[in-house]
Amino acid sequence: MTKIACIYSGSEPSLKAFNRIKERYPLVDKEEADVLVALGGDGFLLHTFHEFPDLNKPIFAMNRGTLGFLLNEYSEDNLIERIENTISETIYPIVMEAYTIHGEKTEMMAYNEVSIIRHSAQSANVSIEINGDIALEKLACDGLLVATPAGSTAYNLSAHGPVIPLHSELLALTPVSAFRPRRWRGALLPNSAEIVIRNLDPEKRPISAAADSREVNEIEYVKVYQEKNYGKKLLFDKNQSLNERILREQFSF
DSSP states (O other): OOOEEEEEOSSHHHHHHHHHHHHHSOBOOTTTOSEEEEEEOHHHHHHHHHHOTTOOOOEEEEEOSSOOTTSBOOOOTTHHHHHHTOEEEEEOOEEEEEEETTSOEEEEEESSEEEEEEOSSSOEEEEEEETTEEEEEEEEESEEEEEOTTTTTTHHHHTTOOOOOTTSOEEEEEEESOOBSTTOOOEEEETTOOEEEEESOTTTSOEEEEETTEEEOSEEEEEEEEOSTTOEEEEEOTTOOHHHHHHHHTTOO
16 A cells, blocks of 8 residues: 655644644655655745755645645555656756855756746846846846746736746746737746846845745846756646646636
């Protein structure tokens, strides 16, 4: 029988679900498990990725939060059988190398997006380099996103960025409230691209950079590229795979 470990976000719904699962199924430590069952919301799932970066276990996540786009519906009935009949999808992070005006470097991974956001009343002025070449000399905006396919339905979609099919090997580069050039709506880039976003006026127009929810301030420039060594395997009920959900999202209103 498939051995499962179970973790929960700490919210009341997730705690109640954890206690019910613990009563019905034998649980093991996460290091001994075949599958890690995660109870919470999308944010908790991302937190789990970052908290256990070297834990190479498939994750069957069930929604005890709000939206639950990356999660399965919650039910403790026939849990082992559900897990043994799932569809597996692997998502890969992007790496953010953030360099501050003080010469400090911070490296973080993001499974949804890397976001650049202005930190003053004025718009941010940034340039964009793709694989060492200047793609956009100056963009005045509130921010800029580099989104993965899994993250393309989150902040990226709210900023009117494209929804990217999971296996398309693309990244979305999406501006937030672009002021100049006003008609630039972003770009789709191969996931092999190395993207550098440089603050053109770091003293007067400070910006921050965030990888998922972790932030670095006083940015001079940021380098973003995809990392294939830290893919996370997610398990989904049949007909509810992440790829199918993303495809359906392109036709929702």
